[in-house]
Amino acid sequence: MRTTGLPTRSGTMQAIVQNGYGSADVLRMAEVERPAIAGNEVLVRVRAAGVDRGVWHFMAGKPYAARLALGKPENRVAGMDLAGTVVAVGDAVTRFAVGDEVFGVGKGSFAEYAAAREDKLAPKLAMLSFEQAAVIAVSGVTALQGVRDAGRVRAGQRVLVIGASGGVGTYAVQLAKAFGAEVTGVCTTAKVELVRSIGTDHVLDYTKADFADGSGRYDVVMDIGGLSSFSRLRRALTPRGTLVITGGEGGGTWLGMGRPFHAFALSPFVRQRLTAFVARQRYTDMETLRGLIEAGQVTPVIGATYPLAEVPEALRQLEAGQARGKIAIRI
Incomplete structure (x- = not known):
């Protein structure tokens, strides 16, 4: 392992750790050992981190099936999205060197240091702040x-994005526009101006308008919210349109995959294409996003920024549905 510039204070760091599953109350600030890195990993001095629904699911242990895979989260450092500076590299690492500024996905990013695989990181754009870079990868x-x-x-x-004001939704709107689509975003009243500001062609306030009332049909519907029935979603599609189920929201408490399974089971029997997917964090896709951001076609949307000690409050805001775009953590 090649290192430089590491602090000398007994190899420890401040981090947000989790003991048990539940609400944000299971999270606490603690001093823990800095992580060791494998040959294909780098150690990142974290400057900022991002908050996403995946972090909430890991914290809550929902769907419950996730607990079988994750085990007991005793003193597990939370967080995935990160941006920072490489301070050590494993012997097999070739893409990064000490001193490089990076963004991507790490193991336990709500901390002063985090280990990250080389293939889950991309070079940070100088034009972005660390907070902006930290909210790109997962969403x-x-x-x-x-x-x-x-x-x-x-x-x-014509593309309809349901949940257009959230972390994934704000990116989905901008990406669909970058690909040349006419985009309609669905959100609540308080977030209409935000969704309009990112270039959406049309905004539907779901408290006042129904996207499935027959007044418009869409070639692609991205359902990020996870609360609408399949019959309503299909009514919003053209006869051969595509429905994309994104994430596990509304998918059931135990397995969390009820909606994707429903989509795959129903799709062979209808003319419309109903599909779902599980995102895979790849550096090639992070570099694609990096290029779109550099070209001015995509901009990370940050609604709030919290210091490391206030990660629990940030997750409470996310759970309450108050987040606008992404929430960043400054470290």
């Missing part, structure tokens, strides 16, 4: 794979 890659791969969005199509 941005999910949106990219939903719009480009699952939805197969192309120029001239």
Whole structure:
């Protein structure tokens, strides 16, 4: 392992750790050992981190099936999205060197240091703050794979994004626009101006308008909210349109995959294409997003920023549905 510039204070760091599953009350600030890195990993001095629904699911242990895979979260450091500076590299690492500024996905990013695999990181753009860079990977890659791969969005199509004001939704709107689609975003009253500000062609306030009332049909519907029935979603589609189920929201407490299973089971029997996907964090997709951001076609949307000690409050805001775009953590 090649290192430089590491603090000398007994190899410890401040981090948000989790003991047990439940509400944000299971999270606490603690001093823990800095992580060791494998040959294909780098150690990142974390400057900022991002908050996403996946972090909430890991904290809550929902769906319950996740607990079988994760085990007991004793003193587990929370967080995935990160941006920071490489301070050590494993012997097999070739893409990064000490001193490089990076963004991507790490293991336990709500901390002063985090280990991250080389293939889950990309170079940070100088034009972005660390907070902006830290909120790209998880939500941005999910949106990219939903719009480009699952939805197969192309120029001239009409796209409906349900949940357009959230972390994935704000990226999905901008990506669909970048691919040449006419985009309608669905959100609540308080977030209409936010959704309009990111270039959405039309905004529907779901408290005042029904996207499934028959007044409009869409070639692609991205359902990020997870609360609408399949019959309503299909009514919003053209006869051969595509429905993309994004994430596990509304998918059941035990397995969390009820809606994706429903989509795959129903799709062979209808003319419309009903699909779902599980996002895979790949550095190639992070670099695609990096290029779109550099070109001015996509901009990370941050609604609030919290210091490390206030991660529990940030997750409470996310759970309450108050988040606008992404929530960033400054470290």
